Amino acid sequence: MAYYSYPSPKSLTLTALQSRNSDESWQAIHALRQQCVPETIQLAEKLCRSRNWRKRELGVNVISQLGFWQGKSFVPYGIDEAHHLLTKHLDDPHPLVIAAAIVGLGHRPFPDxxxxxxxxxxxxxxxxxxxxxxxxxxxxxxxxxxxxIMLTQDRDNQVRDWATFTLGSLVPQDTPDITDALWQNVRDADEDVSAEAIAGLAERQDKRIIPFLKDVLAHTDQCQACYLEAAEKMGDKSLLPLLLALKDKTQSDADKGYWHNLLDDVIASLQAH
Structure with a gap:
């Protein structure tokens, strides 16, 4: 009988370090995160003590999501160790290790x-x-x-984009300050930022975005998916003719994937209203 040999933690570590941020590297990191045993915590601790910042970053990335899925719930492993390592590396001398620790403290929130x-x-x-x-x-x-809210006005497009997404789609509160911040980014020069702002306002059923959605749908051949999702959330039948026209314009596209299926779903949802 043949037995499958799973990669060892050592081999996974080498793979993760060889080409940082590659698909192979992240696959190795994910595999390490699923090995919920004391040895994995010891490995992460050893990496975090390294003089090499890439090894420290890897140790932080492993401990930040070390755990397993139980049905639809994620069960974290090594909570105390993660708290210690992640908070310790908020003071790391290398900015990418600090960034990894902060991301880890999103995956494992610690109010303190x-x-x-x-x-x-x-x-x-x-x-x-x-x-x-x-x-x-x-x-x-x-x-x-x-x-x-402050970061939604950051000078960096990617920071502004993610902050707008966080504020619009992850923050559950609905306050005037949040709405004002989202409206500030509706006409952002970066299309991704603008799209996330509109998505966040749709979450809050702000009817003032209807004209913006109409403008996007009327002047595009294939808009971002979040505009379609916003149209569905608003449930405004006045958007239906524009969505149908968009479907006609893209009917001959060879690649019928997620976007086309989403468009069909949104049209069906509005027709059912």
Whole structure:
């Protein structure tokens, strides 16, 4: 009988380090995260003690999502160790290790470090500010919301994009300050930022976005999916003719994938209203 040999933690570590941010590297990291045994925690701790920043970043990335899925619920493993390692590396000398630790504190929220995370929102490194915009989506305290609002006006497009997504789609509150921040980004020069702002306003059923949705749908051959999702959430039948016209324009496209299926679903939803 043949037995399948699973990659060892050592081989997975080497793969993860060889080409940082490649698909192979992240597959190895995900495989390490699923090995919920004390040896994996020891490995992460050893990597985090390294003088090499790439090894420290890997250790942080492993411990940040070490756990397993039980049905639809994620069960974290090594909670105390994760708290220690992630908070420790908020003071790491390398910005990418700090960013990884902040992202990890989004996956594993610990309220006692919220102020330290928020303090990084003005850091000069965009990777760190991006990590803050990501992590604070998992904290509901007023400080978290206020910090994300500030980041929606960040000078970096990706930071502004993620902060707008966090504010619009992850933050459950609906306040005038949140609405005002989203409206500020509706006409952002970056299309991704604008789309996330409209998606967030659709979540809040702000009818003022209907003219913006009509303008997008009338002047595009294939808009971003979040515009279609916003149209469905608003449920406004006046959008239906534009959606049908969009379907006619893209009917001959060879690649009928997620976007086309979503368009069909939105049309069906509005027709059923």
């Amino acid at each position: 470090v919220l102020e330290r995370i928020a303090a990084y929102a003005t850091h000069q490194d965009a990777n760190i500010r991006y990590a803050v915009a990501f992590a604070l989506g998992y904290y509901e305290a007023p400080l978290a919301v206020d910090t994300v």
